[in-house]
């Protein structure tokens with residue numbers, strides 16, 4: 001039976017991207033004319049679209065005003081990242097390269113499942129040299145709701161895989177929730193801001209992807 005592993009990016013595969021983070025403030029200023037502070041906004045595990053709505057609402061804008069220009073804002077964010085990307089924006093976490101290569105060589109289908117805008121996620125993966133492993137993705141530009149990204153990833157993949165054989169690998173309780181809401185399985189890694197004790201309700205919780213063998217054992221028994 002085919003198994004699909006969908007990886008979150010920030011805190012799971014890579015360190016957070018400073019340029020991507022700054023692009024929220026830039027887009028809000030450029031498109032909506034408001035000053036926002038992304039750094040004080042609790043955003044971990046959220047989609048980029050969801051973060052934009054949250055930030056702009058906090059700055060006093062309503063849904064209608066935000067939605068009119070949301071696609072422009074996403075476009076401006078991507079442009080900003082493209083123009084300013086630097087090595088700190090695609091720094092892989094320990095063990096990631098080895099783990100991805102091994103999952104790939106074992107015949108698992110891999111994809112991205114990230115709150116990042118598609119162009120930003122693809123650019124960072126490309127720069128980090130890991131895009132060759134991924135056959136599909138669901139992105140923060142597809143939907144504001146993280147669990148909905150799973151169906152986008154399956155659609156892009158173009159082959160039928162039962163949700164019981166889809167695994168979301170992420171670093172926050174919102175990744176676990178997205179897996180549950182989508183009917184998929186959850187694997188958590190404590191390489192983001194959450195400790196392993198806070199990620200215990202996943203089907204499998206690990207300290208980091210350096211423990212890839214635990215994932216391989218776990219998948220074998222499914």
Ligand SMILES: [Mg+2]
Pocket residue numbers: 008009010011012044045170171172192
């Ligand atoms: Mg994350």
